[in-house]
Amino acid sequence: MSSTELPSVPPTSVLPKSVPVRVAEGERLRSVGLPGVTLTVRSRPPAREGLQPALFVHGLGGSSQNWSALMAMLDGDVASEAVDLPGFGDSPPPDDGNYSITGHARAVIRYLEASGRGPVHLFGNSLGGAVTTRVAAVRPDLVRTLTLVSPALPELRVQRTAVPTGLLGVPGVAALFSRFTREWTAEQRVRGVLALCYGDPGRVSEEAFRYAVEELERRLRLPYFWDAMTRSARGILNAYTLGGQHGLWRQAERVLAPTLLIYGGRDQLVGFRMAQRAARAFRDCRLLTLPEAGHVAMMEYPETVATAVRELLADAADTADAADTTNSTGAAGAAGTAATRS
Template sequence: MRNVLNRVIASPLVLLILLFAVGSCRRIPDIPVEQLKTKYNIKPTDFVAIGGMNVHYRDEGPANDSVPLVLIHGTGSNLFTWNEWTQSLKDKHRIIRFDLPGFGLTGPHPTDDYTQEIYLNFLHSFLQERGVERCILAGNSLGGEITWQYAMKYPDQVKKMILIGAAGYPTQSQDVPVSYIIMRLPLLREVFEKATTREVIRNSLHYLYADTTKVTDSLVTLYYDMTRREGNREALTERMESIGEDGPWNQLPSIKTPTLLIWGKQDRLIPLEYGQRFDKDLPNSTLVVIPNAGHMPMEETPEQSVKAARRFIEEPGPFF
């Protein structure tokens, strides 16, 4: 990523064009959260107060399931990314999902801090509030990094974990969307914050999906709306500042938690080689590769990915 940034910075023409865009583009307006609540039929009971925020969440399935499945989305996403998994699993399992601070209907963190420590503390407070003493954690991308770091910090609270295109290792990917680069450059962040069009969102989803025909207009609208929730664009660019912070990835072999790794074979953001690296470093892991999926197989190929997850959740002992 750093090499890509350096190449952009070193290009005067690119800088000139983008700086002109900062000054000339009109800001696409935010969407008030109350308007989004109405549009997506969100009830007052779908929120819980945590750390000065009204956190948007869902708690579904059997209430007597003492070890629920807790689902954590990735950067720029929201709890709706888990819709298909939830529908498939909530007949037998309690499923808890939420919008992380800075995303979805939860909106910005009061301190504008989006480091891993903040997210780990938030998750701990959220689980305490919901009365969850032990759970199965599953996370995609940023959510995956939160998952394995939480399992490292609170091993007794995590019975099993599922990492889907998980972040956490230093990456060298050269193939990233222009919007990702812009959000990492302080002088150009305002381009994204002012001019986040539907096409920017559509292009980002095309990058994250293997099969772009699955990027429907309704999916683009959902992500476009949630990105434009008051404060979320600024929060996203703040979050991008924390991406790449040096984490405890060298301590992964210390995690004994049974782990299922689900990776899209065509993941361009965090390629399969990182899934293989997790599989090598985690002492109690199994890697399942979804051939026709990109970075978010739980959303792009829900039937295939949830099948592996269900088996991992429900079968005791060794997996596969």
């Protein structure tokens, strides 16, 4: 695994073309070379030694920056890193062009294996929620806990507001949409995304809006922008139709890690009604519903989400300590019995 640190830019500065992305105070970016893929990783220095590692995975069209607010609030609880999935943020496309859920999950697994940070507290939003569900199901050794914010798990009755996003995965639609919207400004596009993803777009500060516009302008210049979007959207659609052991709901049932599910009442992309189905699917889970939140609760209500995450971590630690105590007691008892018999 090769790693190269990328230059950071203060949040209030203007982005020159030579600098890929900005980072919040206390963050750093580095580029990590792995077999078949190169990932950009956003991290925060641990507040103290001994903190358990956490890894955050963003949704369709997002980036690791979507987790910055929550990562900052968890500084004293975990050692945080967030990845840009292949083709998103500042990560280049994968060598094999595979943007399926399995392809993205494979990239996350390769990073965890190469970095040696696992098992981690794993977080996923939307597309990232589907990806991390698959990771937790197929590689339980890499996951301590799982936190899913509006995970993109299959729905039989998709909301009408989510249909346009799903259609991006249909061949030819993205090119048609690109031609139809070529006169749209970056500001118009960002306002549309915020209206779709936030329960209350008014919660976005003017500074954050300006940054989002700058970032979208940068990413629209990338030759693979629409390809990454459309192929990843197609990957979600394909995962929705996949049955058997590889189906996402079946894999959710296989997740062993303690799981926190977070759903927003104003989510226009993932149906709020799916919260109860998800709560039944994951065997060891707790559910947090936020009636005023949209699709990105960790960005709208980071304080509330951080509180729920801390409770998950504390309970998971207590359970692990109890298991260690039971194992130690059992081992001591077995040793005593063996000594008596001898």
